[in-house]
Amino acid sequence: MKQSILYVVGIGPGHPAGMTEEARRVIEDCEVIAGYPLYLSLLDTDLSRKTVIKTGMTGEEERCRRALQSAAEGKKTALVCSGDPGVYGMAGLVLAMQEEVPGVTVRVIPGVTAATAGAALLGAPLMHDFAVISLSDRLTPWEKIEKRLLLAAEADLVIVLYNPESKSRSGYLQKACSILLTVLPPDRPAATARNIGREGEEVWTGTVKELTNRGGDMFTTVYIGNSTTILKKGKMITRRGYPGEMRSREG
């Protein structure tokens, strides 16, 4: 059997220049492109000469299956994801479904994920250890999300929240802040980055207490600082370590 490859490609935060050259090369090379319509619209590649597999946000399994089948038929195929396909993206689903369509090798092409793309806009909030947590309880019990928020705050990790709210999950960011505020001081720096690298890009900085009353959506990434994070001239900056503590231990 001919060895076929399905590329699962991350296109980065949104604007075409945020894509890696490897990602662009793969997309231009492929004759079949699968992806959520919004992400396909962010590409500046001419799709008119390619076969396009579009399915809605909830048609994820269908999209992966059709992309695998297309690759199995010997067509050069790319499944496109925003950000990095390995972070809450399609890479895992494709690999899990790979056995359904024999003879296809899956290759994941990484991209810049929202956590670091938003961090670049905000300054340097992720200079030290951090946790990335999704507030979506579609596939995860809320109790588990709650526990992770608490333990991450107790561990003094910077926290990045993906999918803070959606139309059907309004108030989730507020719930998360209430939980974090049982551990963190109300004036702990917080920030959001929205529509990163796209039209309508906006950032906000403030405190966790202020964050409580801000909504969010699926295009918002949220940042909660650790004990060394400061806001300076609108930038969110986390120290690289705890040099003060180190000195006092040595002294």
Added chain:
Amino acid sequence: MKQSILYVVGIGPGHPAGMTEEARRVIEDCEVIAGYPLYLSLLDTDLSRKTVIKTGMTGEEERCRRALQSAAEGKKTALVCSGDPGVYGMAGLVLAMQEEVPGVTVRVIPGVTAATAGAALLGAPLMHDFAVISLSDRLTPWEKIEKRLLLAAEADLVIVLYNPESKSRSGYLQKACSILLTVLPPDRPAATARNIGREGEEVWTGTVKELTNRGGDMFTTVYIGNSTTILKKGKMITRRGYPGEMRSREG
């Protein structure tokens, strides 16, 4: 005063095609390039017509200061980092030192960080919530690192370890595994990715127990799975959520 910009640029995991187009454009546009020599050697840009500011790994502050000064003199300047400059990179240091050199605006250009570049090689270990923790205790008390490892494991987060060992910190990965094994089962999937996107690229998959006896270095990124992570045909895959638990809760 003329507004000058210092670009802090992430070049991604190593190979030039892993760089974003924005990063390449900025580096090609700049007349002065600052960076750790190893990272400069990964660029395929012709540096012979540019001024190059090289300092060793320990000359980080000096490198940032000289890059800021170069920008302040009106020269288009880029400070180059491997991976993403905002993840244990130079972005925070530059922003913290910015006041020393008035009149310079800092712009961070994100890149693909080792966590997601290595994940792409391994399959899809970061499909769900994860923590990124550095084992370097150069600027962080070891007790803090230990606490983070424990809490991240208790939170059932996938764990990514940066800087697992170095010449002066041999045995640190073993220490970290011992701590994790007080919470995690010995057969929990684990993996490493080394020299990602560079000559000598290699991946390994196994269990946390097996990981205990493997060394690491500053070019190794380590992955510890969560309770849903599996190894399948050499790939490390974390489930997108806990659909089984969701069903049983609803049923």
